Structure formats: C-alpha cells, structure tokens
Amino acid sequence: MQTYDLFAPTTDAERHALYARMRAEPGLCRIEPFGAYAAARYEDVRTLYKDAQRFSSEALAVTAEPPWLGPNPIAQSLVTKDPPRHTPLRALLSRAFGASGMARLEAQVRQEAETLAEAAVRRREVDFVDALSFALPRNIIGRMLGLEPSTFTEFKRWSVNMGLLSSAVPAQYEGVRATVREMEAYLGDVIAARRRAPGDDMVSDLLRAEVEGRQLTDEEVLSFLFLLLPAGMETTAQLIGHAAILLARHPEHLEHARADKTHIPRFLEEVLRYEPPTQFAFRIALSDVELSGTTVPAGSLVMGLVASANRDESVFEQPERFLPGRDKGTQHLTFGHGIHFCLGAQLARMEARLALEALIPRIRALRLRSPDIQWLPGLTIRGPQSLPVDLVPA
Template sequence: MQTYDLSAPTTRSELNALYAKMRNEPGLCRVEPFGAYAASRYEDILVVQKDAQRFSAEAIAAAAEPSWLGHNPLAHSMLSRDPPRHTQLRALVSRAFGPAGLARLESVVRREAEALAESVVRQREVELVDTFCFLLPRNIIGHLLGLDPSTFPEFKRWVSSINLIASATPEQYEGIRSAVREMKHDMGAVIAERRRKPGEDMVSDLVRAEVEGSRLSDDELMSFLFLLITAGMESTTHLIGNSVIHLARLPEQFEQARADKAHIPRFIEEVLRYEPPIQLNFRMAASDVELSGTKVPAGSLVLALIAAGNLDERVFEQPEQFLPGREKGTQHLTFGQGMHFCLGAQLARMEARFALEALVSRIRELKLRSPEIEWIPNYGLHGPRVLPVELIPA
C-alpha cells in the first residue's frame, strides 16, 4: 500500500496532483503525518462519512484531547459521538438551526454584513480576514448566544488556540491550556446565568430544550458551545476568505456577482467544492473493516479527504475548473453526509452570501495586494491567514 506525505506539497496545485495520484490507487492509501488510512475517492469518502457503525466519530475526541491538554469540552461534543447519544443530542440542538431559527437571524446577518462592508470599503486598503471575514461569523455567533459584545474580542484567541491542538509544540501547550480554561470559565458563567434567568437566545433555548424527557446537562451544553464557537466561526471565516480570493482572481466572476445577486449562491457552492474550508474528517475503524479492497484493522485512524473527493473526475466534470452552476454543484462533500452533516451549513451559506452581496455592491474592483496567499498552517482547515486587499469604491 502506497504512503503519501500530506506535508510534502508546497502549493495548491502540487497538493491537488497528490490527491489525483491517491484517487488512482486501487484501494485506500496511508498518509503521513497522521499514520492513517485515507479515503480520497468520492464514493469511499461517502461511506466513511455516512457509515457510523463501521467508522466511528470517536477519533475526533482522541485528536482533540491529547494527554498534555487535559479535559477539553470540544472532545465530548456531538461531533465525536456515535448513536444513540449523537441522535439525542442533535435532536436537542437542531431546532435552533431550522428554517424558523434562520429566518429570525436573516435580518441580523444582513445588517452586520452591510455595516462591516461599509467599514472596510471606507478604508480602501485593508487586511480583510480580521476586519471582515472573521468579524461577521464572530458577531453572529455572539448574537446567537446572547453574549455581551465586550466578550467578542476573546473569541479569536480561543478559536486559534483550540485549532492548534493537533499540531501544537510543547512551547504552545500552556497557552492552549490557558485558553481552554478561560473559555470553560466564561461559558460556564453564561450557562449558569441562563439557568437562573433564561432569555431569548440560543443558550436559553438549549437550557429549555427537551426531547423524550431528556435535557442537556451542563457538560453537554459546554461541549456544544465549544463546538459552535470553534466550528461556527473558523469554517465560515475561511469560506468568506476563500470566496474573496476567487472573486479577486476571476474578474468575470466578480462582474457576474455584481450584476446578478442570484449568481452568488452558485459561486459559493463552487468555492465549497473547489476550495473547501474543511479539508478532511477524522474517523476510527470500529471493527476490522474492508473498503475498496483495503483491510483496515479495528482502532485504525481513517481520514476522509474531502478536498480530494471534491475533485473526483468520476463525479464532477472538469473538476480542476472553477465553474459555478456546474452540474452536481451542490453535491460536494464539504459539509459532511449522513448523521454528521453540518448543522450550521445553511447559516454558513447565509453569512457568506450576505457578506459577498454587501461587499460587491459597494465596489467596482477588488485587488489582492499580494499575488501569493499566506494560508493558515492547518491540515484540516483551509483559508487565508491574512488577506490584504484594495477595494475600489463603486
């Protein structure tokens, strides 16, 4: 069985070429630095994402809670739970992300996007990640949770620290432990306050939620808040950032987005396929299993390489081309499949859509101030670390 090193490619094109080699292997591959089995073809990834009996999500817990860290609520969220508890937890929290909940949020997201776009366009030359791409999902999550805006500046440090866990060096350990402690303290205070005095916010809704006589414990609430803050901010930040990069590099796409708002959702779906903010999923073989002729021993780490599957020529015609509105354009793997399909997928789409609408309606040109993008150093997440741009007002 061939082993591939995911750290070897130095450019996106080199990584995509590596994925193509992996898809042409007769079965699964092994990958470093994880020492894991990897599914790189679309159909194999579907199986890994959907078959919770054979491919357990508990691998996420192991990755999120190394021995040097101690207890990490994120490791015990529903993201790392298998049925039946995952089913119960999802039922308890899913109502907040249903059509009615999103409809209530729509005006808030639009208002925030308009205000942030107005601010960055006035600056003209601006670093867009910290001033726009991150601030929109940060402010929306803060609003959802009913938090005081004075606490919002802490989110960036918390999220950045938690996302370092899998690749942290010993020099970073204490900073990450400190961030987790602070987040637990502050979110614990929020939960306690909502139990004493519920309001009109998601935490209060979760405190009141009941399905078949079951309610969320404080630990389960804490785990969900950790998941919402980290996943809800980081992935949407990178979706918006990756979208801006493609608007800047593809002037015809920018002009289409300016001319027709209906083009923007199609454009976002293609960004999700072509430049996914989530690059892979972790799973663990629950027993000895076989996939595409490869025998995987029980307890082995298995990676579903989303970014590779989204480029599978067996499913997508001309997968290396950026083609919004393509056939099967919404059938990408980025939000997962089956029971672990991302609860916040529609919210992320809404935030990205309103962000791009607000931005392109205010400018006649979008320029990257550097031809080279400085990407975040993370195997699982993909987006710009910084994004210096020039915005030419309309």
C-alpha cells in the first residue's frame, strides 16, 4: 500500500496531481503526517460519510484533542456524535438552520451584503477577505449568537487557529492553546449572561431548549458554540473568497452573472466542487472493515479526501475544468453526505449568493493585485488568508 505525504505539494497543480495518483491506486492509501488510511475516490468518501454503522464520527474528538492541546470543547460537539446521541441534538440545531429560519434571516444578510459591497467598491483597492468574504459571515453569525460587535475583530484569529487543529506544527501550538482558552472564557461569559438575562438570539434559544426532556448543560451549549462560531464563518468565507479568485480568473462568468443573476447559484455550486473549503474529514473504523478491497483494522483513522472526490473522473466529466452548470454539478461532497450533512449549508449558499448579487452589479471587473495568493495555514481549511483585489466600478 502506497503512503503519501499531504504536506509535499507546494502548488495547486501538485496537490491535484497527488490526489489523481491516489485515486488511481487499487485500494485505499496511507497518509502522512496523520498515519491514517485515506479514501480518495468519490464512492469511498461517500461511504465514509453515510455508513455510521462502520465508520464513527467520533474521530473528530480524537483529532480535536491532540496530546499537545488537551481538553477542547469542540470534541464534545454535534459532529463528534453518532446515533442515537446525535439524533436529538441534530434535531434541536436544525430548527435554527431550517428553511423558515433562513427565510427570516435573508433580508438581514442581503442588507449586510449590500452595505459591505458598496463600501468595498467605493474603496476599489481592498483586501477582499477583510472587506467582504470574511466580514459578511462573521457579522451574521455574530448577530445570530447575539455577540458584542466590538469583539468581532478577534473572530478571524480564533477561526484560523481552530482550523489548525489537525495539522498544526509545534510553532503553532501555543497560538491554538491560547485560542481555546480565550474562546472558553469569552463564550462561558456569554452563556452566563444569557442564563441571567435571556435574549432573542441563538444562545438564549439553546439554553431554553430541551433534548429528550432535559435542558442542555452549559458544557453542551459551550461545545455547540465552539463548533458554530468558526464553522459559521469559515465555510462561507472560503466559498466567497474562492468565488472572487475564480471570477478574476474566468471573467466571462462575471459577465454572465451581470447579464443574468440566475447564473450565480450555478457558478457557486461549481466553486464548491472545484475548491471545497474543507479538504477532508476523519472517521474511525468501528470494527475490521473492508473498503475498496483494503482491510482497515478496528480503531483506525480513515480520512475522506473531499477535494479529491470532487474531481473523481468516474463521476465528473472533465473534472479539472471549471464549468458552472455542469452535469452532476450539485453532487459534490463539499457539505458532506448522510446524517452529518452540514447544518449550515443553506446559510452558506445564501450568504455567498447574496454577497455576489450585491457585488457583481457594482463592478465591471475584479482583478487580483498579485498572482501569488496567501493561503490559510494548515491542511484542513483551504482558502485565501488575504486577497488584495482591484474592484473596477461599473
């Protein structure tokens, strides 16, 4: 069985060439630096997501608490739970992210997107991350949770550091440890304040809610917030950031969207397939299992390489080409599959769509100010850490 080093590629071309070699293997591969088995093909990754009887999601609890970090509330969150514990907790959170909740939120997101886009185009030369792609989901999730706007400036650092959990190097350890301590203190104070004086926000809703006849503990609410705060920002931020990069590299799609805004959802689905914000997900084999002819021993970590699955030649025709509106364009695995399908998928799609609907009519060109993009550190989250652009007004 071939072993591959995920840190070896230094360019996008090298990264996708590595994934292609892994897909060509007859079975699973082994991955360094994680010491895990890896599934690179679409059907294998899909199986990892949907088969909770053989592959447990509690792997995230393992990867979220490496020896150098210690206890981490996210290790007790919804995404680390298997049925039956997962089911009532998922039902509880689904209320906030369902269709009715998103419909109520849409006007607020649209107004925020319009405000940010107008300000960005007026300035013309901006860091797109700070001006729009991170600012929009940061402001929305902060308001959903009823957090103090003056603290929003900390969220990006927290989000970046939490994204390093599964691939941090020693020089990054203390930054991650400090972030966990700061988030515990900050969110703990928020929970205590809502216990004393509930408001009209998601934290108060969680504290009032009941699961199987009992209310959530402060520790359970804290674990939800550790998950929701970074996740509520990162997926959308990287989706909008990648969209900006691809609009700059494929300006014909900017023209298509200017002429017909119904092109925007098709464009965004292809962005999600082509450059998924989350590159992989972990599971643990609950028993000795076979996947694609490879026997995986019980207790082994198995990594599903989403970025590779989304370019599987057996599913997507010409997968290396960026083709909005392609056949099977919505069948990517970026938001997962099965019981852990991303709760925030509808919100991420809505925020990205409204961001582009606000931006595109205001510009006639989006130009990268440098061909070299500064990417986020780590392997899990893929997106620009900063993105200097020139927004040419319409």
